[in-house]
Amino acid sequence: MKLKAIQNTFQTTLSGIYSKEEIDTIFFMLNEAYYGITRLQLALNTNLELENTDAILKALQALKAEKPIQYILGETEFFGLNFKVNQHVLIPRPETEELVAWVLKWYSKLNSASQSLKILDVGTGSGCIAITLAKKIPKASVFALDVSGNALTVAKQNAVLNNVDVTCVEASILKPDTANKLPDFDVIISNPPYVRMQEKELMKPNVLNNEPHLALFVENNNPLLFYNAICKFASNKLKENGALFFEINEYLGEEMKQLLHNYNFKNIELKQDIFKKERMIKGVY
Numbered sequence: 001m002k003l004k005a006i007q008n009t010f011q012t013t014l015s016g017i018y019s020k021e022e023i024d025t026i027f028f029m030l031n032e033a034y035y036g037i038t039r040l041q042l043a044l045n046t047n048l049e050l051e052n053t054d055a056i057l058k059a060l061q062a063l064k065a066e067k068p069i070q071y072i073l074g075e076t077e078f079f080g081l082n083f084k085v086n087q088h089v090l091i092p093r094p095e096t097e098e099l100v101a102w103v104l105k106w107y108s109k110l111n112s113a114s115q116s117l118k119i120l121d122v123g124t125g126s127g128c129i130a131i132t133l134a135k136k137i138p139k140a141s142v143f144a145l146d147v148s149g150n151a152l153t154v155a156k157q158n159a160v161l162n163n164v165d166v167t168c169v170e171a172s173i174l175k176p177d178t179a180n181k182l183p184d185f186d187v188i189i190s191n192p193p194y195v196r197m198q199e200k201e202l203m204k205p206n207v208l209n210n211e212p213h214l215a216l217f218v219e220n221n222n223p224l225l226f227y228n229a230i231c232k233f234a235s236n237k238l239k240e241n242g243a244l245f246f247e248i249n250e251y252l253g254e255e256m257k258q259l260l261h262n263y264n265f266k267n268i269e270l271k272q273d274i275f276k277k278e279r280m281i282k283g284v285y
């Protein structure tokens, strides 16, 4: 079958779900991943044919059912690095790359930048935050904590894939004895679950029906559950002048500032993402 014809089938099948450009991008990603055919090769030879179309047509059915392309391919890119993903981990988001960039900028200004740091990522999922920090700050010892053993299996694979050492810890940050299993840290960073149940209806079906709810949701009446627990943990486990970085719900910036203030953090800073939404906060202990 001619690839051009398959491309047209992609456009007609997926036009209610994705834009024309997104459909083409997905189509080219699949061709490259499954058949090693690049976008350029296809542009230069519009008569290219596939002998066996099973894989790409199966992917089309999954896309039609609104499965994210990252789960279909089983991988994605974060901060220029490759990460395996499956249904047990959240697909890493661009706003989380901004959070990591903020940590790296803060680190580059430290006087003690030559010293090794102990870093903890709470709710590591695919390990994207922990592994990127381990890669970019090779002297750091990085710990990655998650309550999900399945998520940690993915994080461990990703550490090997990216050739870094990360200590994975299976524990709940909501349990007080978790602190006893860990050393003191210079940096604690987290992108915890923060979507209120009431915000479910604003979410796209591809997220809602595919990504792990354990990674996403909190009860409406306790939206800062994880932030509260992590602030408490951090106030015990951060070294003097240690820093706490969070990705946050864009609607809860002021509440987050107050929370950090209540736990006696100083130099509290809310930060906007590239879309001018308050999506990150930092405090120093």
Ligand SMILES: C[S@@+](CC[C@H](N)C(=O)[O-])C[C@H]1O[C@@H](n2cnc3c(N)ncnc32)[C@H](O)[C@@H]1O
Binding pocket: 089, 090, 091, 092, 093, 096, 122, 123, 124, 125, 126, 127, 128, 129, 145, 146, 147, 148, 151, 171, 172, 173, 174, 191, 192, 193, 194, 214, 215, 216
């Ligand atoms: C929003 S996801 C973030 C994943 C990843 N850090 C990222 O930024 O893409 C939140 C993560 O918190 C984990 N989590 C949920 N409840 C937890 C708990 N009680 N203790 C530790 N981790 C938890 C989930 O399994 C999930 O991996």
